[in-house]
Amino acid sequence: MKRVRLLPIAAIAAASALALAGCSTGGTATGSQGDELEGLTGQIGAKDFSEQFVLAHITTELLKAHGADVEANTKLVGSANVRQALENDEFLGYWEYTGTSWITYNGNTAPVQGAEEQFEATKEADAAKDIAWLDPAPLNNTYAFAIREDKAEELGVEKLSDIADLPADEQTFCIESEFSTRDDGWPGLKEAYGIDVPDANVALLDTGVIYTATEKGDDCNFGEVFQTDGRIPALGLTVLEDDEEFFPVYQGAFTLKQETLDEYPAIADIIAEISPMLTTEIMQELNSLVDVDGEDPQDVAIDWLTEEGLI
């Protein structure tokens, strides 16, 4: 009787001993890939969607592997709040998109044509605010319009310029409230592609609802989506080609305070190990593991880094 009771207690004791041991080895903070970032502590931020969670965890794990003592904070909601946290030094850094910073934080209304030009313009504008942009990843998380595959075939649409030729009652759209007023959103798109529909053809929905509404097809044929979203392939949607190159480029890059970069210049080289690998396709794949298969963003990040031999 006594022995049976002792067993769980012994197990707990053993487990806590192990946990403690784990803590102490973790505390010495020598990374598996080097210790150039020793002494760097803080949080890596993220906006409130899966791609950002994955990117934050990838960055965190990578920096940890180089000796930094950082953790991912994925609790904030809204781009503006995350940017604010960086400006207030609550975050060490986070992944931002060129177009977002250009239009939302720097108050511009028109995008700059060309990915590289947009990046340089944004980098320069933010440099004035002491925020540094590291070299960007190829991923372009811009706006796109998606439609159900079978409906696309039925209507014979492949690119955005095909829409204006459809009968008016097929020209139905689901968009976000944010997209509805920005120059690089609905007003500009209508002009660029000559789309002329009554307001009743446009449904204003929340981002998450748009994907399911587009899949159902009751509210609209064409849903405004984000290019790298993992739900696009999972829901059987197909993205229309932006043949007039209307949408600005929303290229992702790691942003941080200039003084952090000055103190730890090695960050730039370390992030440069992963940036070129993060393409739109890779992001779509990683995002879909989280959004569709329900995996934990941190596991997805660690698995990917391990596979690539980076940690």
Added chain:
Amino acid sequence: MMATVTTDTQLMATRTLVPPARRRIFTLKRFITPIVVVVILALLLWWVSSLELDSIEQRTLNWNYITLRIGEHLSLTVVASALVAVLAIPLGIATAKSPSKVFRSIVLALANIGQATPAVGVVILLAIVWQTGYTTALVALVIYAFLPVLRNTMIGIDQVDANVRESARGMGMTPMQVLTRIELPLAVPVILAGLRTALVFCVGVATIATFINAGGLGDMIVNGLKLQRYPVLVVGAVLVACIALLIDWVAGFVEDIVTPRGL
């Protein structure tokens, strides 16, 4: 004739210790709320017109857009509150009159769940499993604002003095007459207070209608927030607050007029 009336009133006053039956409805105090709202709106207008708006702000900060959103917002609020009144008051009466404790607790539990569930969750869930648009937003609002009216109706009827009920029965009134002539009139202030709460709830919660294509001032708030255009955000939020204040004021006014004299 005159003398009798006076003595009657005096008698009543001394007996029940209530102030004279004729209450003063139009007092200066009563108009403080609308005056404050007008001042706030004037300040808001002055502030916005002093700003240089960019093209994104111009698309929302114009009369056409704003009046449309206010119309949608008011329509959602008023229709949802009317539906709540039509549904929750009879259910509240039925529940208060029901001898079954089980029925009572089930109804209350459901209404409690309706209010405890985050309205955003209900709206998005309904949009995904059912449909988007005005009707869905209305359903979510009704679910959310059901509890205060239901509970106040029950409390209003329950709190009627047992002696009063007894006397009415003793005078030969049928249970239906007791309800319509004695209990309901006595419960009116409490029921109206519940409706007033429901109305103000609806004004606030109607902002989430924007997520499912049902418009309202939530459009401006979400838009301003996401694009960091603070004038848009502030105008949306201040308008919602002003509508809530005004609706509460109107409801209070109606409440004072409708409440049977002597209560």
